[in-house]
Amino acid sequence: MKKEHPLPELLAELKDFLALGLPGTAVTTDYPFQQRKLPSDRPVVWLGVEKLAAPGSSFAPYLGEQGEAAVTGREVEVTLRLEILHRSDGNACYRVFGELCQRLLLEEGRPRVRELSCGSVAFDRESGAFRLVCRGALTGVLAQREESALPLREIQVKKTE
Numbered sequence: 174m175k176k177e178h179p180l181p182e183l184l185a186e187l188k189d190f191l192a193l194g195l196p197g198t199a200v201t202t203d204y205p206f207q208q209r210k211l212p213s214d215r216p217v218v219w220l221g222v223e224k225l226a227a228p229g230s231s232f233a234p235y236l237g238e239q240g241e242a243a244v245t246g247r248e249v250e251v252t253l254r255l256e257i258l259h260r261s262d263g264n265a266c267y268r269v270f271g272e273l274c275q276r277l278l279l280e281e282g283r284p285r286v287r288e289l290s291c292g293s294v295a296f297d298r299e300s301g302a303f304r305l306v307c308r309g310a311l312t313g314v315l316a317q318r319e320e321s322a323l324p325l326r327e328i329q330v331k332k333t334e
Contacts, residue, residue, distance in 0.1 A: 179315035194276040224252035253309040263294040266305035
């Protein structure tokens with residue numbers, strides 16, 4: 174059975190969450206390599222991971238059982254990188270950033286995003302579009318199911334001197 178990878182799953186869930194709240198904006202986790210072919214009438218948001226930190230112990234903690242599988246995970250701090258691109262309107266990039274702030278920081282069912290920031294919008298000759306680079310800090314637990322794990326049946330606690 175193919176093992177699920179939690180980080181790509183996290184990005185896919187964030188992409189879907191953002192796409193629902195940003196109508197008229199294309200949201201992707203695939204970096205737009207053919208940037209000259211960006212749509213001229215709507216912005217594109219690229220979502221990626223800039224930095225990943227796992228504070229605390231290097232051992233994966235046991236999080237419990239889910240069906241017949243053991244679940245392990247690590248607390249992580251993820252720095253997201255969001256690039257907002259628009260072919261003809263730099264102000265549209267700032268409007269989309271405002272919508273991102275609303276969606277990620279204030280709405281019901283949002284992920285655990287602690288902060289969002291952005292730089293200044295600039296026209297990028299290589300891509301032929303206005304570009305606004307944004308960053309967000311997200312905390313969470315990346316969990317992974319271990320299908321082959323044996324279920325936990327007993328826990329013994331012994332005092333040692």
